[in-house]
Amino acid sequence: MTEYTVIRVFAERLFDGEHWLTNQLVTFKGQMIESVESATMPTNGEIERLDVLAPGFIDVHVNGGGGALFNHTPTIEALARMVAVHAQFGTVAMMPTLISDDYDVMSQAHHAVCQALEQNMAGILGMHYEGPYLNPIRKGVHNESKLRKPTEGTLSTLLNVSRSGKLMVTLAPEQVPEGFIEWLVSEGAIVCIGHSAASYDQARQAVMSGVRGFTHLFNAMTPLVSREPGVVGAALQTDLPTWCGLIADGHHVHPAAMRVAIAAKGSEHMLLVTDAIQSVGSDEKEMPFLGKKVRRSEGKVTTEDGTLAGSDLDMATAVRNAISLIGRTPAEALQMASLRPAEFLGLEHQFGRIKPGYRASLVALNEDFVVKATWIDGQKVWGSGMA
Template sequence: MSEYLVAARLFDGEVLHEHCAIRMDGGQITALLSADDIPAGSTTTELDDGLLAPGFIDLQVNGGGGVLFNNQPDAAGLARMVAGHRPTGTTAMLPTLISDTAEVHRAGVEAVLAAQAAGNASVIGIHIEGPFFAAARRGTHREDRIRRPDSGDIEWLASLGPRLTTLVTAAPEQLPAGAIATLSAAGVLVCAGHTNATYSDISAARAEGLRGFTHLFNAMSPLTSREPGVVGAALEAGDCWAGIIADGHHVHPASIRIAQRCLPTGKLCLVSDAMATVGDDKDWFEIYGERIQVREGRLVNAEGALAGSAIGMIDAVRYCHREVGLPLQECLRMASLYPATFLRREQQLGRIAPGYRADFVRLDDQLQVLDTWVAGARQTHLSP
């Protein structure tokens, strides 16, 4: 049976509508129409205020709800992560494994498949971040987990392509020639990250099918006068996407503005890079046996080095709008439509339009999350 959702203001991913209605059937959007055209006697929910927008899609979620995915790679852990991030507007995510043993990574893949089989609609794939990194750019990834891949690693990763949406972050200079081409042909999305690559290395990776860059500006060789590095290559790569952590700590607001101006429209995506503290009462967690603590809004290890972020997606949207100065509608696209396009899911997610999944976020004038819907199922987070 159809149900209707009436919004005072609705941003469909492209255009702002007033007094608009959405018809939903079985968790899918089947029509967008004027509220005046709803058939008499229909099941209708009226949203008298706030802005309804496409639900946020987070490409890089290491943890949430008190769980770090590496520490609990199972369906129950994923359920807690999803619950921790949903109040921040995230309706779909790629749970992310940082560098670890092959056993942990394989357990994480099986956890995602189990969560999807159990009906967790917010878990739409997996992001395997490492361990094929440049040691000099490893950040807080444990050094003894960093290594080069062998043929078995590439074969296993390629086998995931037909099974689920898979994003792999690796340092291109650490991969054998042809590995990115093999993974791309299998449907795996490959991003450059934690890399000391040269401009030439990135050019070769793009020729093999490199899809994008993980947390632009962080853990990668910088742009300099005689060597553009990964940053320079990324800013020039109009065929690639880039994720960016807009938390006020990882990237200067001017750098975000520069990236947004350099890259073609639609290629810059907001990511949280969130850790276990998001959606949890504790302000610390452990990884690799090391305690990571929130200090003045920053997640840091004992040496004071950044170790992921303590934000959800609405925090990134709010920061980009208020501090970076980007238009709100563009910030919303950076959190929804652009990640969906990166994932090749732009015909299913990232818009409010017929044929799309009914994933929405409702925001108040202060850009706080009031409600979310995942496949038409509503949760209320704050009273208007």
């Protein structure tokens, strides 16, 4: 019979994913939450006392961390490094993201993620291919020489991750053949629009074909203007359930634009994402990035010509910014970092709530929402008192 470690923590304030509660004793048994119950504050030192406990953050768009960029080192060791670094900032689960690259790099990355899933590596949910089926007109920092039209026979071998984990594909719908989006959805992919010059009608048709999300809203997509609502206009429609990723670093999107988007769409369909590169959790000021050199300064990373190259953002900072820059409540900000991405991925019965039967993947915060400890599947991976 399997022996499970039992851990108890006491939270003066607990956000269970929907409501704020006070003075709660949470018991983990193995990887799962066993119970959540009201209790008096413990007086002995055996039970850890926390200011704030919340569901851990889920980042569906993370390119690297701690000096490791997944494109540069598409290995299981790089994935472990990314998980360890982002856990410092409350991330308990991620979709490692591969920026447009050659098929051999895509294949190596695919193999590494499949290996991580087979080994039940904590913190890895699957994989996100950001490209290479993007529009050169809206390429952003992506290398134009890596962008191309899809070849189904080759691509089929890179979709196996959807059998054991989650698979995201960001593409420009105007760059792929008719029926391609439906085929990807049938293969288990969560399809998102990004780096696209599509018209509003093209984007709407893609949503009707199965598109579920919009990658880094406002960035690298046709804007909303009076006579042509563009991809942004399609993203903010509410008649069909789609989700929008927001890079809430104050550099990618103006806070006013984010406020307008949430007013139109509702925070329940907004995801906080980082688009983080290897600078997060690293002290480096300059670093290589897809054959270019990027510089980190004042909370952003840019190429020599000033193009944003991913971000220097972590999820805890994104939560704080959602409160301070966008004016969302702490509950909304925490949901946009946990429950909403869980719903987007179809994992809302495992993540995003602190309730019995959910994964014990949690973040302890102070009153200023700075991370003090992180648990992934019942194991403390960051914070004081670690073995």
